[in-house]
Amino acid sequence: MIQRYDLAPLDGITKVVFRRVWNRHFGGADRCFIPFFSPTDHHVMTARDFRELDPAQNRDLPSVPQVMSCKAPDFVWATEVLGDLGYTEVNLNLGCPSGTVTAKGKGAGFLAKPEELDRFFDEVFSQVKLPVSVKTRLGISDPAEFERLLEIYNRYPIACLTIHARVQKEKYRGPVHLEEFGRALENSRNPVCYNGDLRTVAEVRTLEERFPGVESVMIGRGAVADPALLRKLRGGPAATREELQAFMQDLYREYQAFYGQVGTAAQRMREVWFYLIHLFDDAERLNKKLRRFKNPGEYEAIEAAIFAELPLRDHSEGDLI
Ligand SMILES: Cc1cc2nc3c(=O)[nH]c(=O)nc-3n(C[C@H](O)[C@H](O)[C@H](O)COP(=O)(O)O)c2cc1C
Structure with missing residues (x-):
């Protein structure tokens, strides 16, 4: 056990x-x-x-x-x-x-x-x-x-x-x-x-x-x-879309405070999304954008689109890398 x-x-x-x-x-x-x-x-x-x-x-x-x-x-x-x-x-x-x-x-x-x-x-x-x-x-x-x-x-x-x-x-x-x-x-x-x-x-x-x-x-x-x-x-519930969004927004804010640079914070977020994106269906197009964004503004727009548009699964699928 x-x-x-x-x-x-x-x-x-x-x-x-x-x-x-x-x-x-x-x-x-x-x-x-x-x-x-x-x-x-x-x-x-x-x-x-x-x-x-x-x-x-x-x-x-x-x-x-x-x-x-x-x-x-x-x-x-x-x-x-x-x-x-x-x-x-x-x-x-x-x-x-x-x-x-x-x-x-x-x-x-x-x-x-x-x-x-x-x-x-x-x-x-x-x-x-x-x-x-x-x-x-x-x-x-x-x-x-x-x-x-x-x-x-x-x-x-x-x-x-x-x-x-x-x-x-x-x-x-x-x-x-x-x-x-x-x-x-x-x-x-x-x-x-x-x-x-x-x-x-x-x-x-x-x-x-x-x-x-x-x-x-x-x-x-x-x-x-x-x-x-x-x-x-531990028997608890799956993540809701609202929870995930609040989590990612908080993370982005705290990365900015920690590194003092919004660009570094956006890079860190890209690394988290590398795994998290697999919790969403039909993510190919936005995932491609996540891999390529060039500035924090672009990142923020992609993140907003993910939460607005993509259906959420209750567990991640596919390979971990
Ligand atoms: C990006 C990345 C960084 C890692 N950093 C460490 C580390 O600092 N120390 C360590 O013992 N293992 C490290 N690992 C290995 C993980 O702790 C873990 O053993 C591995 O990812 C397999 O477990 P998982 O399939 O649950 O991810 C790292 C793995 C990855 C992918």
Whole structure:
């Protein structure tokens, strides 16, 4: 039985303004993961990093910060700073598939070096004061790599092992590897959270039936594509057109206040619409315009047309990317 719903970190999308506004309008997440913070060996938190992690901005949200590092001293330093800011858990990113990240041996790139990962955990768990959870993939190119990785994870008291059921090479596309996830769930000594491609209430229920032992799921793109998804999972109603419009208007306003520039705010809105547009029928023409608008005025006109003209579905359809 699923007892916990986590909002996934989506760098560039579920940043602090989105999390705040989304929680106010829809919510339903037990925990919201903050997109990764990447410490350097200078051990300074930049103003930009702090803006995202600032406890005042994240107040009233059950937030878990995420750190991406392959160096134990940097990771431990980050946990200390985050502890001082009041956070009670830190998540390690072992899932980011981007080439620039993996080339540095970070994110999913760390999964290519199990012995180093083992040494990293050994050093980290002998020093950290806060609980550490991990967000991982199944491996680099073959899900069978997970057996070896799980042996390592099982040696440490990981607060929760969130598994995105793909390998690094698959990025965010193609079918998820549910069989391998099932083996991981059976053999993990630590609590396991499922992540990957959950878009509708029916999909979550199907997963729950197949894996009754899974206690938590993490949802990312599905919660942007249908902002009421987590609310519905808790028995609440689907989003109405008025609610969605109020949500998007609030988001636009808060982006403008946060960035101080209406152009940047409109760009951010385009990224949200990339997913949200699939909640509307007959959206092709306006979606094309959304991808191409050149200034905030054009954006505002397209948004108004979407809400005035397009029929709303009660759940998102189609691929997440
Ligand atoms: C645009 C984008 C940004 C992401 N940023 C992060 C991140 O900062 N940290 C992380 O662990 N995962 C990140 N992810 C991965 C998601 O957290 C999640 O694992 C992935 O989208 C699969 O879950 P979903 O199908 O529910 O979206 C990102 C994914 C996307 C598409």
